[in-house]
Amino acid sequence: EITLCTKVDTGGDPENIAAALAGSLERLGIDRVDIYKLHSPDPSVPIAEMVEAMAEQVRAGRTSVIGASNQTPKQLEEALEVSAAGGHARWEIVQPPYSLASPEAEDDLFPLCREREVAVTSYSPLAAGFLTGKYGRDPASWPAGSRYHIVPSHADIYFSDRNFRILDLLKEKESQTGISSIQLAMAWAMTHPDITSTLIGARNPEHVDNALAAFEMGLDPELRAEMASWTTEA
Numbered sequence: 001e002i003t004l005c006t007k008v009d010t011g012g013d014p015e016n017i018a019a020a021l022a023g024s025l026e027r028l029g030i031d032r033v034d035i036y037k038l039h040s041p042d043p044s045v046p047i048a049e050m051v052e053a054m055a056e057q058v059r060a061g062r063t064s065v066i067g068a069s070n071q072t073p074k075q076l077e078e079a080l081e082v083s084a085a086g087g088h089a090r091w092e093i094v095q096p097p098y099s100l101a102s103p104e105a106e107d108d109l110f111p112l113c114r115e116r117e118v119a120v121t122s123y124s125p126l127a128a129g130f131l132t133g134k135y136g137r138d139p140a141s142w143p144a145g146s147r148y149h150i151v152p153s154h155a156d157i158y159f160s161d162r163n164f165r166i167l168d169l170l171k172e173k174e175s176q177t178g179i180s181s182i183q184l185a186m187a188w189a190m191t192h193p194d195i196t197s198t199l200i201g202a203r204n205p206e207h208v209d210n211a212l213a214a215f216e217m218g219l220d221p222e223l224r225a226e227m228a229s230w231t232t233e234a
Helices: 014-028 047-059 073-086 105-116 154-158 161-177 181-190 205-217 221-230
Strands: 005-008 033-038 063-069 091-095 119-122
Touching: 005 014, 014 033, 014 047, 033 047, 033 091, 047 063, 047 073, 063 073, 073 091, 073 105, 105 119, 161 181, 161 221, 181 205, 181 221
Parallel strands: 005 033, 033 063, 063 091, 091 119
Antiparallel strands: none
16 A cells, blocks of 8 residues: 655745646656655745645645644744634645654644644654664765765764764663664654654565564564653753
8 A cells, every 4th residue: 555745845936836746747758646745934924825725735635634844833833823724725744753863853843733633644763874883973984975074964863972972872881682773773763752753764575574574573562661761861
């Protein structure tokens, strides 16, 4: 069973929202997608205009569900208020980053989504590959063609003393449990109760296998709580 989702990543003005979806449908050779998301906030366009333009795609039958990624709780709340006031289809789904190296969404965004019944499809459970352990502090050591090699700015997001300490703790837990640190990190991200689904950036079958193994394994609540404590240690 497949759910098709596409995004607009080239600006949030109404004309572009319509044109981006039309282009996706043409390339896919279909008439509609299940989910259509705004990839990033666009401060140059009022949220009301973006919400109304995306809701129009629902009315036109080109998508069933709309949502957005990389939104702050305030932006999501404003979007929901606009929809309610105007009687529009609302953002039913959000897509934040969520991992041991970037757990901030659980503090404010997740509670709001729980309260307002908005689905959460988190991304980067391995922090763009940081939690695999293959990225050292020296850029010269990064594998050629890897995500950080192609987009070095990922280091600005995830490189910190805390996160490198989490890497060390993951390796220790791998030795204790016999479960790979990659699967432990993915299972941790997948098992938060507010997560609806987790997006996997797979480049090869091994990546898919690791994700499926982590999903099927789940995580003991006590182990998950122990790992969560790593993110708050000074």
